Structures are given as structure tokens and as C-alpha cells.
Amino acid sequence: MRQWVVARRPAGRVSEADFRLEEAPRPEPGPGEVLLRTQYLGVAPVMLRYLSNETSFERPLAIGDVMHGRGVGIVVASRHPDYAEGDAVQCKLGWREYGLIDGADPYFMPFRMGHPDLRLSYGISSLALSGFTALIGLRDIARLGAADRLLVSGAAGGVGSQVAFMARALGCETVVGIAGGPAKCALLTDRLGYDAAIDYKQDDLPARLDALFPEGIDVFFDNVGGELLDEVLGRIRRRARVAICGRISEYLKTPEEYHRPRNLYRIGLMDAKLEGFFVYDWEPQFRELEDTIAGWIRNGALKPLEDIDEGIERMPAALISLYEGSNAGVRMVRIDPAADGGT
Numbered sequence: 001m002r003q004w005v006v007a008r009r010p011a012g013r014v015s016e017a018d019f020r021l022e023e024a025p026r027p028e029p030g031p032g033e034v035l036l037r038t039q040y041l042g043v044a045p046v047m048l049r050y051l052s053n054e055t056s057f058e059r060p061l062a063i064g065d066v067m068h069g070r071g072v073g074i075v076v077a078s079r080h081p082d083y084a085e086g087d088a089v090q091c092k093l094g095w096r097e098y099g100l101i102d103g104a105d106p107y108f109m110p111f112r113m114g115h116p117d118l119r120l121s122y123g124i125s126s127l128a129l130s131g132f133t134a135l136i137g138l139r140d141i142a143r144l145g146a147a148d149r150l151l152v153s154g155a156a157g158g159v160g161s162q163v164a165f166m167a168r169a170l171g172c173e174t175v176v177g178i179a180g181g182p183a184k185c186a187l188l189t190d191r192l193g194y195d196a197a198i199d200y201k202q203d204d205l206p207a208r209l210d211a212l213f214p215e216g217i218d219v220f221f222d223n224v225g226g227e228l229l230d231e232v233l234g235r236i237r238r239r240a241r242v243a244i245c246g247r248i249s250e251y252l253k254t255p256e257e258y259h260r261p262r263n264l265y266r267i268g269l270m271d272a273k274l275e276g277f278f279v280y281d282w283e284p285q286f287r288e289l290e291d292t293i294a295g296w297i298r299n300g301a302l303k304p305l306e307d308i309d310e311g312i313e314r315m316p317a318a319l320i321s322l323y324e325g326s327n328a329g330v331r332m333v334r335i336d337p338a339a340d341g342g343t
């Protein structure tokens with residue numbers, strides 16, 4: 001089987017040369033272990049920080065280790081009583097064609113898919129961390145209400161491409177998205193359920209915010225951070241809620257380069273709330289989140305947008321695309337050509 005290992009530490013930006021594709025023997029499960037054939041692997045902006053061992057929640061990576069990554073696998077051999085051949089399971093598989101997990105080790109965060117009649121790729125997108133993150137941020141952190149005027153940054157990305165659909169399903173009527181470039185902005189309004197779009201690369205962002213939110217912003221779902229967050233804080237209304245989902249604009253910066261917000265004082269001034277959250281902390285709620293979102297997929301309220309690359313060779317390129325903004329929707333790679341019938 002093939003697997004990607006870490007070849008070197010990234011120099012600022014992540015590049016193909018940071019990884020090496022190699023052949024390895026297919027592992028055999030020992031007692032308590034489960035072998036899965038990888039169907040899809042996801043990529044996420046945070047992965048750059050795995051390479052430099054900057055996160056507290058991933059195991060350190062040495063040069064030569066298999067790159068970390070979460071995916072969907074089908075159980076091909078199990079020596080753990082909770083897993084049977086044919087089960088579809090999301091877990092930390094690593095960037096490899098077959099993943100071996102210890103069924104009792106919480107590190108792998110295995111989650112058996114509860115709706116395997118739907119597409120397996122949803123085990124990377126809407127019925128997985130990406131979709132769970134969108135719903136937690138909106139419903140449990142921001143406590144979105146029907147009368148709230150919602151703004152979303154990174155709106156055409158993996159998480160953001162699901163937020164407007166979910167906001168509508170929760171009863172919200174006004175949803176505006178921010179994304180980079182006219183094509184993505186058209187996608188927001190034509191395909192992803194947003195009322196209006198702001199192109200942060202070409203538009204006058206402050207002027208557009210003022211025009212679209214003359215009375216201010218009730219809820220901001222933020223994937224970007226930095227200056228953009230600061231600009232929005234300047235326009236929050238009384239009792240606004242700001243859900244800090246991510247800060248992709250700062251992932252390629254050093255802490256010294258981070259933007260120093262001027263408008264934080266408005267949290268106190270407007271009796272507002274600003275709260276970060278981490279999807280892994282919500283693991284006990286994953287089944288409920290999955291069922292809720294699956295219901296929206298089944299009734300057509302949520303139309304997942306997936307950006308699927310083909311073949312394990314594409315893993316580094318798929319990751320790099322996130323920092324270049326060339327993805328729309330949830331980026332993933334199909335590892336087993338037969339997954340979901342190849343479509």
C-alpha cells in the first residue's frame with residue numbers, strides 16, 4: 001500500500017517537497033485492532049501546524065512518520081468486538097491506503113457512520129467534523145435566532161459552505177457571506193443559500209458591511225480572524241455573538257505578525273459575547289449532530305458542496321489548495337477509486 005510521510009519541516013508555506021510518497025506493507029490487525037481500507041481523506045487548514053508540531057491535540061510528527069489525517073474507511077478486518085467487517089468508520093487514518101487503529105484508544109476518535117446509505121464522502125464533509133463545526137458554532141455557541149442578522153467569513157470554504165443552509169434550517173432569514181473573488185461570491189448566492197456576498201479581495205469591505213448591515217451585525221461566524229474580524233467587531237450590535245471557528249488568515253504568520261485588534265473594546269461596550277470552540281470537545285454530541293444534519297440532507301435543506309480530488313498522489317496538492325483559496329466547499333481526496341461508485 002502507499003502512504004505519505006513527512007519529508008521535512010515546512011519553511012513558512014506548505015509545499016509538495018514537505019512530503020514523500022512511499023510503499024509500505026499492508027498492516028495486519030493485532031488483538032483489539034481494526035484494519036480499514038481508506039475511502040476518502042480530508043484536508044484541513046490546521047494541518048500545516050501538525051507538520052511543525054504546533055497543536056496540543058495531535059501527536060508530534062517526526063520526519064519519516066505517516067502524515068496525520070482524518071478520513072472514512074471501510075473495516076476489512078477487525079479484532080475488536082465493536083467493529084465488524086463492512087462498517088463505515090470515520091477516524092484518524094493517516095495519509096495511507098489502509099489505516100490501522102486501536103479500537104480502544106480514544107486518540108483515533110473513531111465514529112461509526114450512522115447513515116451509511118448516504119454518500120460515504122459525507123463522512124468527510126457534512127456528516128463529519130466540518131458539518132459538526134458549522135452546526136456547533138451556529139446553534140450552540142452563537143445561539144442563532146430567527147431575527148438575527150448573520151455574517152459568515154470563509155463562506156465558500158468547507159465549513160462556511162454549510163453555514164447558510166444550516167442557518168436557514170434554524171429559522172434565520174438574513175445571511176451574508178464573505179469570500180475571495182467573483183466566482184466564489186456568485187457561488188455563495190447561487191448555490192450556497194446566502195442572500196448577499198462580499199468579495200474581501202476586491203470590494204471595499206467596510207463600505208459593503210455598512211451597506212448590508214446598516215443596523216449592525218447580530219451574529220458573526222468567523223473562519224478568518226485577523227483584520228477582517230476587527231472590521232466586523234467595529235459593527236456588532238448590542239448582545240451580538242461572535243463564534244470564533246478559525247483564523248485561517250493568520251495560520252501562515254508568526255505570532256509577532258498577528259493583527260492586534262482595535263475594536264475588542266466593543267465586546268464590553270455592546271454587552272456582546274466572543275467565544276472560541278473546538279469541535280473535538282463536542283465528541284459526546286456527535287451522534288445527535290450527525291442525525292440532525294442527515295435529516296437536513298434527506299429533506300433537501302442542506303446541499304453539501306464537495307471538492308473531490310482523485311488518488312492518494314493528490315494529498316499534498318489538496319492541502320496546499322486550502323491556503324491558496326482554490327477550493328470551494330469541502331476539499332477531500334478519494335483514495336479508493338471505487339468509493340461511492342467512483343462518482
Ligand SMILES: NC(=O)c1ccc[n+]([C@@H]2O[C@H](COP(=O)([O-])OP(=O)(O)OC[C@H]3O[C@@H](n4cnc5c(N)ncnc54)[C@H](OP(=O)(O)O)[C@@H]3O)[C@@H](O)[C@H]2O)c1
Nearest residue numbers: 133157158159179180223245246247248249277278279325
Ligand atoms: N473550531 C473548530 O473546531 C474548527 C473545526 C474545523 C475547522 N476550523 C477552522 O475553520 C476554518 C475553515 O476551515 P475549513 O476546513 O472550512 O477550510 P476552508 O474554509 O475550506 O479553507 C480554505 C479557504 O480559506 C480561505 N482563505 C485562505 N487564506 C485566507 C486568508 N488569508 N484570508 C481569508 N481567507 C482565506 C480561502 O477562501 P477564499 O478564496 O474565500 O479566501 C480558502 O478557500 C479554518 O480556520 C479552520 O482551521 C475550526
